[in-house]
Amino acid sequence: MIKGVSGKILWVNLSTGTCQVELVPEAVYENYLAGIGLAAYYLYRRIPANADALGPDNVLAFVPGLLTGTGAMMTGRWMVAGKSPLTGTWGDANCGGTLAPAIKGAGYDGIFFSGISPKPVYLYVDHNRAELRDATELWGKDARETETLIQASNKSKPLQVACIGQGGEKLSLIAGIVNDQGRLAARSGLGAVMGSKHLKALAIKGSHPVTVADRGNLNKLTTGFLRFARFQPPFLNGKGLRLLGTVLGKLPLTMRQDGMLYKVLLKKWGTVSMNEFSIQTGDSPIRNWKGSNLDFDAKKAASINPDELLKRQTGRYHCYSCPIGCGGLCELPGLEGDTHKPEYETILALGGLLMNEDVDSLFEMNERLNRAGIDSISAGGVIAFAIECFEQGILTTADTDGIDLKWGNAEGITALMQKIIAREGIGDLLADGTKLAAKRIGKGSEAYAIHAGGQEPAMHDGRADPGFALHYAVEPTPGRHTVGSQLYYEMYRLWKKSIKVPKPPALFFSKNDRYKTDRYLAGMAAANSQYKMLIDAAGLCIFGAFIGADRIPMFEWLNAATGWQKTPDEYLELGRHISSLRQAFNEKQGAPLRHELNPRLLGTLPLTQGVNKGRSVNLNAMVPLYWELMGWDAATGQPAKADLAFAQQEGSV
Amino acid sequence: MAYTIIESCTGCTLCARKCPVEAISGERKGLHKIDPTACIECGVCGRVCAFHAILDPVGREAQRVRPEEWHKPVWAIAECVSCNICVEICPTGSLGLWRNATHPEAQVYPKDAPYLAHPETCIACAFCARACPTGCISMQKQALTVG
Numbered sequence: 001m002i003k004g005v006s007g008k009i010l011w012v013n014l015s016t017g018t019c020q021v022e023l024v025p026e027a028v029y030e031n032y033l034a035g036i037g038l039a040a041y042y043l044y045r046r047i048p049a050n051a052d053a054l055g056p057d058n059v060l061a062f063v064p065g066l067l068t069g070t071g072a073m074m075t076g077r078w079m080v081a082g083k084s085p086l087t088g089t090w091g092d093a094n095c096g097g098t099l100a101p102a103i104k105g106a107g108y109d110g111i112f113f114s115g116i117s118p119k120p121v122y123l124y125v126d127h128n129r130a131e132l133r134d135a136t137e138l139w140g141k142d143a144r145e146t147e148t149l150i151q152a153s154n155k156s157k158p159l160q161v162a163c164i165g166q167g168g169e170k171l172s173l174i175a176g177i178v179n180d181q182g183r184l185a186a187r188s189g190l191g192a193v194m195g196s197k198h199l200k201a202l203a204i205k206g207s208h209p210v211t212v213a214d215r216g217n218l219n220k221l222t223t224g225f226l227r228f229a230r231f232q233p234p235f236l237n238g239k240g241l242r243l244l245g246t247v248l249g250k251l252p253l254t255m256r257q258d259g260m261l262y263k264v265l266l267k268k269w270g271t272v273s274m275n276e277f278s279i280q281t282g283d284s285p286i287r288n289w290k291g292s293n294l295d296f297d298a299k300k301a302a303s304i305n306p307d308e309l310l311k312r313q314t315g316r317y318h319c320y321s322c323p324i325g326c327g328g329l330c331e332l333p334g335l336e337g338d339t340h341k342p343e344y345e346t347i348l349a350l351g352g353l354l355m356n357e358d359v360d361s362l363f364e365m366n367e368r369l370n371r372a373g374i375d376s377i378s379a380g381g382v383i384a385f386a387i388e389c390f391e392q393g394i395l396t397t398a399d400t401d402g403i404d405l406k407w408g409n410a411e412g413i414t415a416l417m418q419k420i421i422a423r424e425g426i427g428d429l430l431a432d433g434t435k436l437a438a439k440r441i442g443k444g445s446e447a448y449a450i451h452a453g454g455q456e457p458a459m460h461d462g463r464a465d466p467g468f469a470l471h472y473a474v475e476p477t478p479g480r481h482t483v484g485s486q487l488y489y490e491m492y493r494l495w496k497k498s499i500k501v502p503k504p505p506a507l508f509f510s511k512n513d514r515y516k517t518d519r520y521l522a523g524m525a526a527a528n529s530q531y532k533m534l535i536d537a538a539g540l541c542i543f544g545a546f547i548g549a550d551r552i553p554m555f556e557w558l559n560a561a562t563g564w565q566k567t568p569d570e571y572l573e574l575g576r577h578i579s580s581l582r583q584a585f586n587e588k589q590g591a592p593l594r595h596e597l598n599p600r601l602l603g604t605l606p607l608t609q610g611v612n613k614g615r616s617v618n619l620n621a622m623v624p625l626y627w628e629l630m631g632w633d634a635a636t637g638q639p640a641k642a643d644l645a646f647a648q649q650e651g652s653v
Numbered sequence: 654m655a656y657t658i659i660e661s662c663t664g665c666t667l668c669a670r671k672c673p674v675e676a677i678s679g680e681r682k683g684l685h686k687i688d689p690t691a692c693i694e695c696g697v698c699g700r701v702c703a704f705h706a707i708l709d710p711v712g713r714e715a716q717r718v719r720p721e722e723w724h725k726p727v728w729a730i731a732e733c734v735s736c737n738i739c740v741e742i743c744p745t746g747s748l749g750l751w752r753n754a755t756h757p758e759a760q761v762y763p764k765d766a767p768y769l770a771h772p773e774t775c776i777a778c779a780f781c782a783r784a785c786p787t788g789c790i791s792m793q794k795q796a797l798t799v800g
Contacts, residue, residue, distance in 0.1 A: 071786055073736060101741045107690075127674040127691045156673065156774070157746035207674060207693050207744035209780065222786045229734065315752045315764035320741055323734035325765055329752070 001026055003213040004070050004561030005034050009042075010108050010130055012123055014197050015056060015115030019123075019130040024109060029562075031646045032578055034066035034109050036092060036536035039081040040581040042112060043090075044647050049588050053085035054171065054196035056116045062162065062202060063110040064100035065539010068321075069210040071218055072557040073225060074544030076100045076320030078162075078179075079536055084188040085196075086173045086378075086433055087454040089591040090476040090582045091188030092536070095162075096319030096327075097179035100539055102160035105206030113197060122150065122163070122201040127208070135200035142166060142371035143178035144337075150203045163201035164191045165373035170423045171195050173432035174378035174456075182340040182370035183319070183327075187455065188477055189433075191373050213563030221553045221560060228260065228551045229323040235264055238307035241273060242298060245280030249293070249611040254511050256504050259491030259546035266326040266543055269306040271344035276301050278344070279352060282464035282611035286352045287407060288384035289450050289461070289600045292610020296352045303359040304347050312363070313341055319541070326543060332363055342366035342376075345481075348459035349380025350413070354387060358410035365417050372421040378433055381456030383416055385434040386426070388448040394441060401425045453478030453595025460485065463603040466514055466617040470525050473619055474626055474637070476582035478595035482542050484528025486514055486521070493548035494527055497555060497568040501527040515617065522625035529630065530575035537578065576631060580643035583632065593637035594623055654710035655692035656699060658685050662706035668698035673744035673776060695744055695778035723777035724792035726769055732789035735765040739781035739790060747775040 001007050011020045024038070032041045039061040051057035060082040067075035078100035084091025103111060106125045113123075120135040138146050143165040150161050160179070167175030168191030175191030176184040194200075212218050236244065248254070265273035278284040279293050279301055286296045302308070310328075317327030317340065328341030342350075346366050350356060369376045389395040390405035397404065401419070403412045403426075419427025430437045434456055438449035450456065452472040458481035462469025467485035475483050495503040502523040514521075534554065535545050544552050555568045566574075586593055599605065603616035628634040631643065658668075658677075662684050669677040669685060676692045679685030685706075687698070699707040699715020700723070707715040726739070726748075740748045749770030751762040762768065769775060782790040 071738075071784065073786060098737075098741060101738075105741070127676065127693070128688070157744060207695075207742060207780070209693065209742070209784070219786070226734065226787060316735070318735050318737055318765055321736050321738050323736050325735055 002029055002562040002564065003211050004066055005029060005109050006104070006107050006208075008108055009038070009110040009112060010125070012111065012113045012130070012132070013115045014113055014117040014121070014132070014199060017117070017132050019132070027646070031574070032581070033534070033537035033574060035063050035539050036079050036081065036533060037574070037578045038110050039063045039079060039092070040578050040585065041647055043081060044581050044585045044588070046114070047083055050590050051083055053083040053088065053193060056114070058083045058193055060113045060190065060193050060197065061110055062099070062103065064103045066537055067554070067557055067561055068100045068539040069104040070212050070557070070561045071222055072321070072561065073222055073229065074322050074324070074541045074552065075539045076322065077536070077539045077541055078103065078185070080177055080185045080190050082190055082193045083589060084190065084477065085192050086189035087478055087591070088589065089453065089478060090585045091190055092477055093176060093185035093187040093190055094482065094536065095177070095179055095183050095185035096322070096541060097183040098160045098320050099162050099179045099202070099204065101320050102204040102206055104210055105208050106204050107206060107208050111202065113199060116196065117198040120198045120200050122199070122203060125202070125204045125206070127206060138200050139169065140166075143373045144181050144371050146201055147178075147181060150201060154203070154205075157205045157207065159203040159205050161201055161203050163373070164194045165371055166421055167191055167372045167374035168195035170431070172374060172420070172423065173436065174375045174382065175373050176375045178370060178373045181337070182367070184370065184373065184375065186375035186377065187480065212561045214560045218557060218560035221556050225552055226323065228263070228547055231260065232264055232267055235268060238269070238276070238305040241265070241306065242276035242280060245277035249281045252511060253508050254514070256490045256507050257487055259493070259548050260551075262491065263324065263543070263547050267324050269310055270326040270328050270341060272304070272309045272341070272347060273306045274344045275304045275306060275347055278348070278459070280611065283461055284348045284352050284459050285461050287355050288353060288388050288448060291355070292607055292612060294610045296355060300357045301352070303357050304351055304362070308359070309341065314338065317341070322541065324543065330363065332367055335367065339363065339367045340370060345459050346376040346380075349377045350383075353380045353384045353459070354413055355407035356410050356413055357408065361410035361414050365414055368417065368421065374421060377458050378456040379417060379420060381450060382420070382430045382434050382437060383413055385437060385445070385448050385450065386416060386430055389441065389445050392448070394443045394445050395426070399426055450598045450600055451479065452597045452601065453592065455479035457481065457601060461612065462601055462617055463607070463612045463615040467521075467525060467528070469597065469602055469617045470619060470622055470626060471528070472601065473595050473597055474525075474623055475529065476579065476586050483532045484525055486524060488546070489524040489528055491546040491548065492528070492531055493550055494531055496548070496550035498572060500569055500572070515615070517618070517621040517625070519625060519629070522622055522629050525626050526629040527572070529579050530572045533575035533578040534571055537575070577643050579630065580632070580639035581647055583637065583639045584644050584647075587638060655689035655694060656687050656696065656710060656715070657708045658687055659706050659708060660684065661704050663704050665704070667701050668707065671697045671701050671776065673697070693744060695776060695780065697776040697778060700777065722794065723775070724779070724794055725772060725775045725777055726781050726790045727793045728767065729789040729791070730762060730766055732787045733766050734787055735763065735767070736786060737767065738784050738786065740767050742780045742784045744778065744780060745771075745774045745776055747771040748781060
């Protein structure tokens with residue numbers, strides 16, 4: 001058996017209340033690695049066709065990465081996967097925090113839930129036992145209360161908890177799963193799947209050291225990586241970052257980005273370093289994707305300047321095994337304990353997207369959404385949709401229980417968010433995302449429902465970087481910003497490890513080159529998709545991957561941990577196979593293989609002002625090229641039969 | 654591989670009480686047994702056994718060490734990158750972060766850095782020192798005793 005994994009997964013049948021250990025054949029790791037690959041293998045095989053995402057047939061998987069616990073750094077991500085009730089497709093979400101090492105330490109490479117429990121339960125796992133415990137008393141509690149109560153019932157080593165809040169309990173299709181007092185695996189609506197199964201939480205502790213094949217080499221690789229992690233020259237202040245964004249936004253040329261710069265910014269400010277910079281470069285959508293950087297100008301955005309936000313931070317937050325520590329802990333008036341610093345996505349989704357410049361409201365909404373376990377990206381998207389409907393007269397104060405839904409009205413926005421959490425009045429209508437809300441409201445509101453295949457896209461505008469738009473449309477889980485873009489490809493630096501992937505020809509190039517339809521750009525996107533599957537199989541943080549494949553030795557760590565001698569190209573082929581399996585999952589479930597995007601995301605009617613003025617993206621020729629380079633049918637997007645041969649084998653494998 | 658218990662065991666139950674993962678079972682005054690699938694090889698059973706009844710994973714008799722002689726972790730804090738690997742690997746939950754410490758000395762340390770929050774529960778397994786990617790943890794007889 002290879003090292004770095006335990007070779008065991010835990011199956012929990014919630015209908016019968018039983019926990020069973022299943023041994024994973026080595027060939028499964030050989031074909032799909034661990035982490036997201038392991039989840040893809042079992043979910044593809046065990047979720048029947050056309051399953052109800054909120055029914056007993058759906059399987060919910062919690063998987064740490066192959067590298068989690070091995071001594072490799074920035075490898076503490078845990079992935080949750082299942083059929084998404086929000087999009088009807090493959091759904092996954094990814095979170096740092098503390099859960100991944102606990103699953104691995106308890107001796108499992110994954111925990112899989114099937115069925116529906118007749119009453120609320122939580123799963124308790126330690127070295128000796130895995131059992132379902134009554135959660136009747138926990139049902140109705142928010143995520144922080146739940147975690148605190150579960151931990152209080154335990155002695156000695158703390159339990160690591162992942163749980164749902166009111167969002168998941170009330171089957172809000174934009175609900176996520178919460179770990180460590182407010183870190184979320186937010187996307188794909190998998191919190192609702194947990195709620196549908198009456199599974200309130202997982203509580204896990206474990207201290208089994210993970211054995212690796214070549215400890216000496218693994219540690220040596222880690223020491224080499226730490227040189228880059230520690231590199232931290234004094235850098236620009238927050239205002240300087242905004243000016244840099246303004247200059248880069250205006251120049252007709254652009255420059256290949258080096259992820260070391262982003263690492264430095266992350267270590268100093270966290271993801272909020274990008275707030276004003278991204279508005280100025282056109283990366284951040286404004287006013288429900290209809291506004292521009294001129295609408296949310298420097299004066300309005302001054303309150304979300306990274307230096308201003310840092311003043312509220314009392315300490316850094318590091319996920320497990322991370323030397324960067326991009327998270328922050330802050331004090332919030334009226335709250336006992338710390339609140340997690342809102343991330344870039346949350347600040348822009350509840351800020352610029354809603355024209356809201358009230359930074360206090362951002363902190364408060366961030367905490368409330370974290371407690372309720374609701375995805376702040378989708379929450380921002382659906383509130384933006386409601387405000388635009390209000391502006392257009394489709395919704396009135398009679399519909400909103402008197403809330404004056406105006407752009408930038410922080411009080412009204414906060415009140416609406418509370419209704420969404422509680423599923424009260426109009427909140428009940430909005431709690432399942434923009435696509436369903438528009439369907440329920442009708443009256444032409446579909447035009448304002450900005451979604452990709454049912455999911456609200458993240459705060460990265462495909463009109464500024466068409467790579468985002470392409471991935472929003474073609475990934476088996478639509479609307480996701482954590483797979484690829486042209487910028488991400490530059491930072492991944494995969495061409496340093498593989499000669500098969502496209503190498504950027506020049507350091508400087510025209511911005512117009514980003515909008516071409518060619519094999520070079522499609523090849524970049526295909527490489528992104530394949531690499532991201534490896535990242536999620538290894539449990540690597542995408543911010544670690546941004547440092548560059550030649551600096552963060554993921555391929556080499558994988559070899560040192562497992563004992564394999566695979567080349568980066570062989571790994572990328574495995575990444576492609578994992579993506580093929582997720583695409584085949586969608587085919588089996590009758591879900592679309594190319595996802596519908598609201599025309600606003602593509603600039604079909606281009607903006608008339610601001611940095612993205614006149615920009616539009618045409619994916620019709622790019623999608624077939626991408627499919628072809630993924631080895632899929634260029635006309636339909638169906639994965640090749642050979643890619644699926646192993647997963648389609650009969651029998652117990 | 655795991656630690657094992659031999660016939661010289663008197664059933665004093667001390668090892669079972671100290672084992673952080675409840676891997677040891679047995680009746681009082683009866684021969685105890687270690688579950689090899691649960692054992693994490695921390696070695697605390699051997700360090701506390703006064704009856705030479707514990708063998709380490711390669712079959713050598715484990716040496717008893719008096720608790721006051723146990724070596725406990727000390728951090729070269731300038732080298733620490735706050736990755737929390739030590740905190741998570743600790744089988745007894747003895748480590749914490751300085752931000753949660755109430756001792757006045759806590760002010761001088763980075764809030765996101767780890768420390769021995771509960772020296773009284775530390776079993777001197779050195780898991781933290783072995784797992785530390787920077788090598789900044791050394792096991793020393795005199796550990797910090799603030800909390």
